[in-house]
Amino acid sequence: MSLEVEETPSPLKRHDSLFGDAEKVSHSNHHGSRVSWMRTLSLAFQSIGIIYGDIGTSPLYVYSSTFPDGIKNNDDLLGVLSLIIYSLIILPMFKYVFIVLYANDNGDGGTFALYSLISRYAKIRMIPDQQAEDAAVSNYQIEAPNSQLKRAQWVKQKLESSKAAKIILFTLTILGTSMVIGDGTLTPAISVLSAVSGIREKAPGLTQSQVVLISVAILFMIFSVQRFGTDKVGYTFAPVITVWFILIAAIGLYNLVTHDIGVLRAFNPMYIVQYFTRNGKDGWISLGGIVLCVTGTEGMFADLGHFNVRAVQISFNAILFPAVGLCYMGQAAYLRKFPNDVASTFYKSIPETMFWPTFIVAILAAIIASQAMLSGAFAILSKAQSLGCMPRVRVIHTSRKYEGQVYIPEVNFMMGLASIIVTIAFKTTNHIGNAYGICVVTTFSITTHLMTMVMLLIWKTHIIFIIMFYVVFGSIELIYLSSIMSKFIDGGYLPFCFALVMMSLMATWHYVQVRRYWYELDHIVPVNEMTTLLEKNDVRRIPGVGLLYTELVQGIPPVFPRLIKKIPSVHSIFMFMSIKHLPILHVVPAERFIFRQVGPKEHRLFRCVARYGYSDTLEDPKDFAVFLMDRLKMFIHEESTLTQNELEMSNNGSEVNSEAQTSSRSSRFTQTAVHSEEAIEETRRVSSSHSRRITLHLSQTIEEEKQLIDKEVECGIVYLMGEANVTAKSNSSIFKKIVVNYVYTFLRKNMTEGHKALAIPKDQLLKVGITYEI
Incomplete structure (x- = not known):
C-alpha cells in the first residue's frame, strides 16, 4: 500500500507594517466605474x-x-482680440481641459492633489508615515514605476534621495496654495466692483467712492453668508450663470453683426505679430490685462472633485468658450466704432433695452464667482491641514450632498477683511487686476512644473511630449508673468504679501511638525519593552477604555512612560490611537482602521491607526467610538481565527507525518497493513477531536473577549492627549528660536486645539503635558 504525501501549506504570516514603509503597490483604476451620459450631462450643467x-x-x-x-490704434483691437482668443484656446482648453484634468487624484484636483499624487509614487513627504497596509486601500493603489523605464525610476530615486528636491516641491505646493488663497480674496473684490460700476451708466451722479461703498456692502454680505454653506450650489447657481452666458453671447453676437463683423479676422494669429511689432514694450505690458481673460481657469481643476473630466470638457467647450468668445468679439466690434468707451466697454456695449436685466444678472454672476472661489479656497486649505501643512483650524462641512463644500470661520474672516480693505484702498479694478493677474499666472506656472513631474514619474510620457508641454506652456506663462511683474508697484505686490504671510505660517507649522515627529520617533518605546515598563512602574489596570492619541504611526510614543510614571494605572483596554491622513481623496469605512496587538494578549494593549482621505470627515465621537469598538471585535475574531488555522495546519502536518511513518512501516511489513490502516484512522479521530476542542475553546475565548469589550465600554471611554510644548534647544540659532518659541507657539495656542479639532467631549478628555526640545 502506498500513500501520497501532500505538501503542507506554509503557515499564514502576520505582516506588521507599523514599523515599515510602503513601496510598491499594485495598479488600480482611479476613475471608478463609468458614468452614464445622462449623469455626465447633469454634472456638466x-x-x-x-x-x-x-x-x-x-x-x-x-x-x-x-x-x-x-x-491708440484701432487695429490694436484685432491684435488684442487675437491674443484673447488664443490665450483661451491654449491655456484653459489645451492645457487644462485636455491635459491637466487627467492628472487628478482619484477624481480630485488642485495643487495639493498633484502633490499628494506625486507623494504616493515617491517618498517626498518630510514625515515618512507610509505603511504597507496603505497600499491595500482601494483608492491608494497605484502602479509603481516600471524598472524597465529607467527615466521614471531615476526621477523617483533622485526625488527620494534629495532633501532639496523635497523642499522645492513642498515650497511650490504651498506657494500655489497661497496664490489660490490670494485669488479667492481678490476675486470678490474685482468681480463685484466691476459689476457694480455699471450702475454709473444709468446714475452718472454716483461717485466712485459711492460705488466702492455699495461694493463693500455686497462683499460683507457674501462673506457673512458663507457659514450657511452651499448645499444646493450646483442646481441653484447653474441657471443663473447659464442665463449670464446666454446674455453675453447674445449681446456679443448683436455687437458683432451690428458694428463690425470683420473682427473675426482676429482668428489669424498674424495680427498678434503685427500688434507687438506696432506697440513694442507697450504691447508686452498690455499682456497683464489680457491674461485676466483666463482668470478662474485653475478653478476647473481645483473643483474637479465635484464632477468628472468629461463633464468639465463638455461644459467648457459647448457653453463657456462659445459664450465668452462671442462676448469678447462683440466688445471688440463695438470698440472699433466707439474706441473712447473702452473704460466701461461691457456696459456701454449693451443694447438699451437689455441693460437692467444684464446688470442684475452681472451682480448675481459676480457674487457666484466670489462664492465659487471662496469655496475652492476653503477646500484647498482643508486638504493642506489634513496633510500637516496648515495649523489646526475648525473645518465645517456644510453639505452632505457635495463632499467638497467646507467652511473655515477663521479663514473666512481674514479673507473677507482683506477683500474689503483691498476694495477700499484701490477703488478701481485696474490696480486690483494687476494683483489678480500675478496670482493667476503664478498658479499656472506651478501647475506646469508639478504636471511635468507627473508626466516624468507617473504617466511616463515620451520625453518629446514632456519637453513640448513644458516649453510651450512654460514659455507662454513666463511671458505673461514677466509682463504682469512690470506692474509690481501698481498693485502687483499685493499677492506676494498674501503669499509671504501664508507661506510663512504653513512653512513654520510644517517645519516644527516634522521636527517634532522625528523627535518622537527617536524616543519611542520598543514594543518588546512594554511588559518590563508596566511591571517596573507597578501599573494597575482600571475599568474602562483608554485611547491615547499620538501622531506616530509606529512604536510607543514617549508620552506613555511619562503618563504611567505620573499616574501608574492603565485602563483595562488601552489603545494607542493615531489619526492618519493619506494623500488620497477618500478611504472607505471598511478600510478605516488597522490594528496591532501590543505585547501579550492578556495585557489587552492595542495600536490602532485610523486612516482618512483629505476630503473625509471625522465622525462624531459617539459614532467613532461605536465604529472603533466594532472593528476591534472584528480584529480579535480575525486574529483568533488566524491562530486556529495555524493550529489546524500544524495538526494536519502532524497527521500527514504519522501517516507517512505508518506507510513506511507497512511497506516493509506488508503483513501489518490492516493494523496500519486502523492506526491511521485512530490518529484521524484523535486529531479531529482535538481540533474540535480547540475550535470550541477559541470560540468561547472570542465571545468572552467581545463581552469584556462591551463591559469596559459601558464603564466609559477616556481620551488621553499629549500636550506637547515644543521649544528650540538652547544652542539653536536666534532665527530658529523665534520660529519655534514664538511663531509656532502663537499658532498652536491661538488655533483650534487638538481635542476640539477631533470633537472630543471635554468630560472624557485627559491631557498629559510634555516638553520637546528640538
Whole structure:
C-alpha cells in the first residue's frame, strides 16, 4: 500500500507594517466605474454654476485693464482680440481641459492633489508615515514605476534621495496654495466692483467712492453668508450663470453683426505679430490685462472633485468658450466704432433695452464667482491641514450632498477683511487686476512644473511630449508673468504679501511638525519593552477604555512612560490611537482602521491607526467610538481565527507525518497493513477531536473577549492627549528660536486645539503635558 504525501501549506504570516514603509503597490483604476451620459450631462450643467463664475465674468474688465490709457490704434483691437482668443484656446482648453484634468487624484484636483499624487509614487513627504497596509486601500493603489523605464525610476530615486528636491516641491505646493488663497480674496473684490460700476451708466451722479461703498456692502454680505454653506450650489447657481452666458453671447453676437463683423479676422494669429511689432514694450505690458481673460481657469481643476473630466470638457467647450468668445468679439466690434468707451466697454456695449436685466444678472454672476472661489479656497486649505501643512483650524462641512463644500470661520474672516480693505484702498479694478493677474499666472506656472513631474514619474510620457508641454506652456506663462511683474508697484505686490504671510505660517507649522515627529520617533518605546515598563512602574489596570492619541504611526510614543510614571494605572483596554491622513481623496469605512496587538494578549494593549482621505470627515465621537469598538471585535475574531488555522495546519502536518511513518512501516511489513490502516484512522479521530476542542475553546475565548469589550465600554471611554510644548534647544540659532518659541507657539495656542479639532467631549478628555526640545 502506498500513500501520497501532500505538501503542507506554509503557515499564514502576520505582516506588521507599523514599523515599515510602503513601496510598491499594485495598479488600480482611479476613475471608478463609468458614468452614464445622462449623469455626465447633469454634472456638466452643475459645473457651469460652480467653476465658471470667475472666468465667465472676466469680460467685465479685460478690455479696460488692457487699455488703461485708451486705444491708440484701432487695429490694436484685432491684435488684442487675437491674443484673447488664443490665450483661451491654449491655456484653459489645451492645457487644462485636455491635459491637466487627467492628472487628478482619484477624481480630485488642485495643487495639493498633484502633490499628494506625486507623494504616493515617491517618498517626498518630510514625515515618512507610509505603511504597507496603505497600499491595500482601494483608492491608494497605484502602479509603481516600471524598472524597465529607467527615466521614471531615476526621477523617483533622485526625488527620494534629495532633501532639496523635497523642499522645492513642498515650497511650490504651498506657494500655489497661497496664490489660490490670494485669488479667492481678490476675486470678490474685482468681480463685484466691476459689476457694480455699471450702475454709473444709468446714475452718472454716483461717485466712485459711492460705488466702492455699495461694493463693500455686497462683499460683507457674501462673506457673512458663507457659514450657511452651499448645499444646493450646483442646481441653484447653474441657471443663473447659464442665463449670464446666454446674455453675453447674445449681446456679443448683436455687437458683432451690428458694428463690425470683420473682427473675426482676429482668428489669424498674424495680427498678434503685427500688434507687438506696432506697440513694442507697450504691447508686452498690455499682456497683464489680457491674461485676466483666463482668470478662474485653475478653478476647473481645483473643483474637479465635484464632477468628472468629461463633464468639465463638455461644459467648457459647448457653453463657456462659445459664450465668452462671442462676448469678447462683440466688445471688440463695438470698440472699433466707439474706441473712447473702452473704460466701461461691457456696459456701454449693451443694447438699451437689455441693460437692467444684464446688470442684475452681472451682480448675481459676480457674487457666484466670489462664492465659487471662496469655496475652492476653503477646500484647498482643508486638504493642506489634513496633510500637516496648515495649523489646526475648525473645518465645517456644510453639505452632505457635495463632499467638497467646507467652511473655515477663521479663514473666512481674514479673507473677507482683506477683500474689503483691498476694495477700499484701490477703488478701481485696474490696480486690483494687476494683483489678480500675478496670482493667476503664478498658479499656472506651478501647475506646469508639478504636471511635468507627473508626466516624468507617473504617466511616463515620451520625453518629446514632456519637453513640448513644458516649453510651450512654460514659455507662454513666463511671458505673461514677466509682463504682469512690470506692474509690481501698481498693485502687483499685493499677492506676494498674501503669499509671504501664508507661506510663512504653513512653512513654520510644517517645519516644527516634522521636527517634532522625528523627535518622537527617536524616543519611542520598543514594543518588546512594554511588559518590563508596566511591571517596573507597578501599573494597575482600571475599568474602562483608554485611547491615547499620538501622531506616530509606529512604536510607543514617549508620552506613555511619562503618563504611567505620573499616574501608574492603565485602563483595562488601552489603545494607542493615531489619526492618519493619506494623500488620497477618500478611504472607505471598511478600510478605516488597522490594528496591532501590543505585547501579550492578556495585557489587552492595542495600536490602532485610523486612516482618512483629505476630503473625509471625522465622525462624531459617539459614532467613532461605536465604529472603533466594532472593528476591534472584528480584529480579535480575525486574529483568533488566524491562530486556529495555524493550529489546524500544524495538526494536519502532524497527521500527514504519522501517516507517512505508518506507510513506511507497512511497506516493509506488508503483513501489518490492516493494523496500519486502523492506526491511521485512530490518529484521524484523535486529531479531529482535538481540533474540535480547540475550535470550541477559541470560540468561547472570542465571545468572552467581545463581552469584556462591551463591559469596559459601558464603564466609559477616556481620551488621553499629549500636550506637547515644543521649544528650540538652547544652542539653536536666534532665527530658529523665534520660529519655534514664538511663531509656532502663537499658532498652536491661538488655533483650534487638538481635542476640539477631533470633537472630543471635554468630560472624557485627559491631557498629559510634555516638553520637546528640538
